[in-house]
Amino acid sequence: xFSKTFGYALRAxxxxxxxxxxxxxxxxxxxxxxLEIPHHFLGKIMQDLVRHGVVDSVKGPHGxxxxxxxxxxxxxxxxxxxxDGNLVFSQCALGIKRCNAAHPCPLHDDFALCRDxxxxxxxxxxxxxxxxxxxxxxxxxxx
Amino acid sequence: xFSKTFGYALRAxxxxxxxxxxxxxxxxxxxxxxLEIPHHFLGKIMQDLVRHGVVDSVKGPHGxxxxxxxxxxxxxxxxxxxxDGNLVFSQCALGIKRCNAAHPCPLHDDFALCRDxxxxxxxxxxxxxxxxxxxxxxxxxxx
DNA sequence: AGAAATAAAGAGTGTCAACTCTTTTTGTTG
DNA sequence: CAACAAAAAGAGTTGACACTCTTTATTTCT
Ligand code: FES
Ligand code: FES
Numbered sequence: 001x002f003s004k005t006f007g008y009a010l011r012a013x014x015x016x017x018x019x020x021x022x023x024x025x026x027x028x029x030x031x032x033x034x035l036e037i038p039h040h041f042l043g044k045i046m047q048d049l050v051r052h053g054v055v056d057s058v059k060g061p062h063g064x065x066x067x068x069x070x071x072x073x074x075x076x077x078x079x080x081x082x083x084d085g086n087l088v089f090s091q092c093a094l095g096i097k098r099c100n101a102a103h104p105c106p107l108h109d110d111f112a113l114c115r116d117x118x119x120x121x122x123x124x125x126x127x128x129x130x131x132x133x134x135x136x137x138x139x140x141x142x143x
Numbered sequence: 144x145f146s147k148t149f150g151y152a153l154r155a156x157x158x159x160x161x162x163x164x165x166x167x168x169x170x171x172x173x174x175x176x177x178l179e180i181p182h183h184f185l186g187k188i189m190q191d192l193v194r195h196g197v198v199d200s201v202k203g204p205h206g207x208x209x210x211x212x213x214x215x216x217x218x219x220x221x222x223x224x225x226x227d228g229n230l231v232f233s234q235c236a237l238g239i240k241r242c243n244a245a246h247p248c249p250l251h252d253d254f255a256l257c258r259d260x261x262x263x264x265x266x267x268x269x270x271x272x273x274x275x276x277x278x279x280x281x282x283x284x285x286x
Numbered sequence: 287a288g289a290a291a292t293a294a295a296g297a298g299t300g301t302c303a304a305c306t307c308t309t310t311t312t313g314t315t316g
Numbered sequence: 317c318a319a320c321a322a323a324a325a326g327a328g329t330t331g332a333c334a335c336t337c338t339t340t341a342t343t344t345c346t
Contacts, residue, residue, distance in 0.1 A: 027322070171292075
């Protein structure tokens, strides 16, 4: 469905929203250990998120990643677009070239409903909403 | 979402259901040209489907693939299981190890609903249902 | 039986996501 | 300023999927 990169990115951003603030940044080491994500790989992903302004970072001792004004308001599809590109949003389940109601494959009606529904939900959910669920113990970021 | 192999397999089986019968088999060449699928690759996929009894085949002149008693009744999840394995049915959207209501990731409730809904639909749809839609001109198998 | 057609089988190639390792840059602190 | 810590950058590795090409086995037809 979605790439591993997306899962890693989303979990990392949520974790930072919960545990990182301007005075107490989250290091790559800490992040990768807490979430059980290979840390070099996570480094790459974080670079990308910083470049897109989803989170901020500082180098040097006591450096790390921390939430900025945008972070909490970031919506899941924003992150999906960064990690997985735009194609996810419009691809046919059977891989035929066009995907639209005027030229549907045999699965289109059902699939488009499912896909677009999921994406719409993800376009409304923000990172801080996810963080809430984790803080309250309702949902989990690891294992 | 699903592999290309799955799309190829499903389109091929549907095409055979429509155009192939015991007296008039569909050759690999014809199949791959009609559906615009690389024919050597399609050959591999068809091998697998024949092995699983989804369609039958004969070699030699005027050989090819044709629908058997099972073909039309085959349900989409059967084909999905052959091409994509079992993992699709139970994987977490964020890639955490367990995926169940007792240990949900922040996306679980929405995602599981969407995924299981889609799979349930696919567990009820048969190849002959798809074929009907194509024959009546409502849906398309190519492009 | 021999030739031709066709699926089956197998080996090889390209690409990309996912992951690892090394080096560089930047910032902090003593 | 020197030492050090941490992110950034870059190069390399691996495995799986997607695809190609070649060879073999089987069947039909003459
Ligand atoms: S055309 Fe296949 S899902 Fe839209
Ligand atoms: S736990 Fe993530 S989708 Fe079920």
